[in-house]
Amino acid sequence: MPATLHLPAILAKLADAKVIESAGATVGALVSDVATRYPSLAPRLRDADGQPYPFVTFYLNDEDIRFHGGFDAPLADGDEITVVPAIAGG
Amino acid sequence: MTVVTYRTERDRPRDAAAVRPAAGKESARELPPLSHDEIVRYSRHLILPDVGVEGQRKLKAARVLLIGAGGLGSPLALYLSAAGVGNIGIVEFDVVDITNLQRQVLHGTSDVGKPKSDSARRRIADVNPHVQVTTYEEPLTSANALGIIRDWDIVVDGTDNFPTRYLVNDACVLLGKPNVYGSIYRFEGQASVFATADGPCYRCIYPEPPPPGMVPSCAEGGVLGVLPGLVGMIQATETIKLILGAGDSLAGRLLLIDTLGANFRTVKVRRDPSCPACGTRTLMELIDYEQFCGVPHAVPETQISHGVPEICPMEAAAKLERNEIEIIDVREPHELDIASYPRVTAIPLGQIAARIAELPRDRDLVIACRTGARSARAVQQLQAAGFTRVWNLAGGIHRWIDDVDPSQPKY
Numbered sequence: 001m002p003a004t005l006h007l008p009a010i011l012a013k014l015a016d017a018k019v020i021e022s023a024g025a026t027v028g029a030l031v032s033d034v035a036t037r038y039p040s041l042a043p044r045l046r047d048a049d050g051q052p053y054p055f056v057t058f059y060l061n062d063e064d065i066r067f068h069g070g071f072d073a074p075l076a077d078g079d080e081i082t083v084v085p086a087i088a089g090g
Numbered sequence: 091m092t093v094v095t096y097r098t099e100r101d102r103p104r105d106a107a108a109v110r111p112a113a114g115k116e117s118a119r120e121l122p123p124l125s126h127d128e129i130v131r132y133s134r135h136l137i138l139p140d141v142g143v144e145g146q147r148k149l150k151a152a153r154v155l156l157i158g159a160g161g162l163g164s165p166l167a168l169y170l171s172a173a174g175v176g177n178i179g180i181v182e183f184d185v186v187d188i189t190n191l192q193r194q195v196l197h198g199t200s201d202v203g204k205p206k207s208d209s210a211r212r213r214i215a216d217v218n219p220h221v222q223v224t225t226y227e228e229p230l231t232s233a234n235a236l237g238i239i240r241d242w243d244i245v246v247d248g249t250d251n252f253p254t255r256y257l258v259n260d261a262c263v264l265l266g267k268p269n270v271y272g273s274i275y276r277f278e279g280q281a282s283v284f285a286t287a288d289g290p291c292y293r294c295i296y297p298e299p300p301p302p303g304m305v306p307s308c309a310e311g312g313v314l315g316v317l318p319g320l321v322g323m324i325q326a327t328e329t330i331k332l333i334l335g336a337g338d339s340l341a342g343r344l345l346l347i348d349t350l351g352a353n354f355r356t357v358k359v360r361r362d363p364s365c366p367a368c369g370t371r372t373l374m375e376l377i378d379y380e381q382f383c384g385v386p387h388a389v390p391e392t393q394i395s396h397g398v399p400e401i402c403p404m405e406a407a408a409k410l411e412r413n414e415i416e417i418i419d420v421r422e423p424h425e426l427d428i429a430s431y432p433r434v435t436a437i438p439l440g441q442i443a444a445r446i447a448e449l450p451r452d453r454d455l456v457i458a459c460r461t462g463a464r465s466a467r468a469v470q471q472l473q474a475a476g477f478t479r480v481w482n483l484a485g486g487i488h489r490w491i492d493d494v495d496p497s498q499p500k501y
């Protein structure tokens with residue numbers, strides 16, 4: 001399914017884009033595709049085993065994917081995925 | 091524990107002018123009256139339907155604890171005191187540094203070198219003498235957090251590091267105190283309200299922190315000066331809404347603020363049934379948060395170079411003069427304009443791996459950055475790649491400026 005991945009500024013720098021068009025049957029498949037296309041971004045999106053980090057949250061539209069099967073969350077045409085890494089500045 | 095309570099003008103409600111609790115209103119009966127001066131001062135609130143006299147008295151009765159009087163805590167302290175929050179606590183042990191003033195509007199140029207808690211008390215007293223301020227001039231720790239937070243109604247998290255964020259979260263969940271959360275990095279911010287009766291907590295979004303060094307601090311990565319103002323104002327608004335019981339709180343939602351894209355949006359945050367703090371409640375006491383966040387104990391940034399060979403700036407300068415070493419500067423390009431080393435090869439830390447072929451293996455290499463932390467990581471990276479003649483410049487450009495070239499600014 002074609003879907004859009006939105007990156008925060010800190011990760012956008014590694015991909016030279018804030019928004020990446022990609023596709024996949026699941027969020028994990030889409031993340032894999034993006035990781036292959038942008039090798040320097042890959043380790044910031046998922047760990048060496050291809051699993052999500054506990055400090056980088058993926059929102060499928062408005063929902064945390066943890067409550068929808070994690071990287072197995074299915075994608076529908078036109079879904080928007082937002083990557084939100086933990087930040088601590090104050 | 092140092093508790094400094096600073097009181098300015100005591101509330102002396104004049105009998106004639108004092109607003110008495112509205113008759114028949116059970117909840118209103120415990121609220122303090124407003125003095126004549128206060129009625130005049132807060133008149134724009136009093137005519138506001140969702141605040142009114144009762145709301146203003148709720149604000150006066152409220153006890154709000156700010157963790158940190160830095161970027162987020164500054165606008166929070168100014169606006170919450172101006173709005174008439176009657177009791178404000180501030181946990182802050184730091185002193186004002188000139189680099190704070192770009193965003194920490196609670197402190198001024200004349201406060202540099204002095205405790206932030208002093209300037210905080212002075213500014214708040216000037217903004218609104220009706221506010222009672224309590225300052226805790228100590229770092230928040232697992233040992234003191236519950237004791238400090240227990241005395242307050244609402245906690246506002248304006249800290250600048252992961253260990254303290256998890257500490258504040260867990261303490262608030264354990265004590266059942268709402269935690270008004272805000273966090274910033276470079277051009278982007280987050281805000282939410284955690285630990286309300288049925289709401290989620292910080293661990294429900296981020297069960298574990300990133301390993302140290304993966305997310306640079308604002309001191310390393312920079313922050314847009316107005317951003318903490320923006321996020322701090324969201325936190326102040328949420329705090330006032332909680333006190334008044336007005337509107338829809340950010341509890342259950344995470345507000346994402348993107349200043350460059352001029353985008354505000356919220357995503358849903360659910361209580362995670364497996365969250366050890368607010369879900370399973372297996373977390374029953376505070377833990378060692380430095381350890382939880384993988385931070386080595388009591389190691390300042392400049393000494394993270396554990397097991398990494400170091401060279402001091404004086405020695406490096408002498409060797410450079412004799413052309414015995416090459417300095418590799420791993421700072422970001424924009425930092426090079428602020429202060430620089432003589433005759434360097436500049437390769438940002440993130441590009442070392444990709445550009446490793448550019449570095450000579452038959453020369454003595456001295457890796458340098460701002461304080462010595464990033465360059466230590468670069469040294470380790472090069473050692474892993476088989477480089478043997480590689481040293482870390484101890485203390486970075488800061489110590490270079492101290493010891494070798496005082497003509498340049500520190501940043």
Ligand SMILES: [Zn+2]
Nearest residue numbers: 291294365368
């Ligand atoms: Zn939780």
